[in-house]
Amino acid sequence: MSGEEFVPLSLTPLLIGMFAAVACALPGNFLVLRRQALIGDAISHVVLPGIVVAFLITGMVSTWPMMLGAAGAAVLAVVLIEAIRKLGRIEPGAAMGVTFTSMFAAGVLLLEQSNTSNVHLDVEHALYGNLESLIWLDAIGWQSLFDPIALAALPHELVRMSVTLVVVSVFIWVFWRPLKLSTFDEGFARTLGIPTDLVGLALVIIAAIAAVAAFDAVGSIIVIAMFICPPAAARLMTNRLETQIMWSVIFALLSAILGFFIAGYGPLWIGAENAVSAAGMIATVSGLILAATAIWGPCRKRGGAPVS
């Protein structure tokens, strides 16, 4: 594959896929350890109506209105869950389940009813994103990476995803100790003066930022898969949190790269004509990696027999 073909058509979607995968996998490590893995799933469902409403009001697909819409939807979800729990006197899990699925359903209905055919926002987009279409038309080869004019025309999703990845990484790096302490032993963390509620809230907000940023580029399938699969697979590779984070990044990158190329070229190798969805294939690869670590991972025996 030559640079003239690879750089404009494959480089940017590949990078966006990689950045999105890592940005979701990093907070996913803590969500999985806190038994909150489904929060990523929940967020990506809840934000859909928010994004659609933001689009209906502004008439365009752009970052800030969509982020605001998503945040508004998340707040509404929290209020609804509390209301259902208090008024209906049912357990929190059920209240969440009801809220998330009905808000997602409302989002799908809104999408169908609104006239969004002129832009790329539809139900399929919400699920798989449009990774393959995030191409860099101004690039003519590797030399474009040093060409300011071509660089200025990079897809804005790439910029947004890189900024998100930086924000997520800095958050995890700076608050590493409070995150680890309050995840492992909340009571002890509180006696040290760590505001564990705030740490938990900040983690969910960071996860939500990663989910919403990734959502537009790669769709909710990748978001859900990347919050859970790479961290869960990484846990089976090591008994140290630091090493687990490293493995989760490796697995996220591996899923993105392998998934992207298998989706683009795999069907051609077996004689089929059309490529398949990159997002779907990336999520599938991450699931296969998890399956492989579940069978061969060195630390898959959990809480093993006491050794004295």
Next chain:
Amino acid sequence: MTLELAANQGHSPTAEQLDSSPLAVRGMTVSYGQKPVVFSVDMTIVEGAMTAIIGPNGAGKSTLLKAALGIVKPLSGQSLVFGKPLRSQRHRIAYVPQRASIDWDFPTRVIDVVLMGLFRELGLLRRVRQRHLDKARACLDRVGMGDFSDRQIGQLSGGQQQRVFLARALAQDADLYLLDEPFAGVDAATEKAIIAVLKNLREEGKTVVSVHHDLSTVPEYFDRVFMINTSKIAEGTVADAFTAKNLDKTYGGRLATAHVDQLDLVAG
């Protein structure tokens, strides 16, 4: 030691005692639902003593400790640590939570857990240096776990896990040590090792408070008792307060049950 303490055993502490007490709890009421778990409890811990908090299951022992330390939010009441608000005295407190409340599958090694005790020293971003590692290893040696520093915590026995938690508390260099059932489900060797470390702390002039289940070891291990069954029943030296009458009031008709529990604990 005990003679000195006997002078302090009055049921209504003086203002002076309140000022100097390592932990003074006033009017503490905690509720998780409709019924209070801890109701209007006053507790004055005496400095340099080992105090056992005893009472039946569900009597609010752990909750009292957690509320006093700001881990759970009380409905009302306050706690003073060395006569000052908790917020300003956190560096003088070491807390050892109940072992069963922890996810021991967590991907971390023994040494990493002990290093958590140095959080106040390390802060957010300071690097762990050789002297921090040396200190953590020394604390592990004190509880007889020096050879286990690279072990994943899930691979330890219950007693070993409890000792690692005690080592983390030692690393905190505190003046007041609060332990929540440190002897629950541990082997006899661990129980001996823990009590030796705690008595050693008392000799250094530190204050030890422990939620305790095994009534038979109270006189042997502790100087003072605090007896609770939602409300405070009694507090004072073992000689004065640990009486059949107070035990009966604390455990009610359940004293027989308490003995069964205790046998289970020893066996487990």
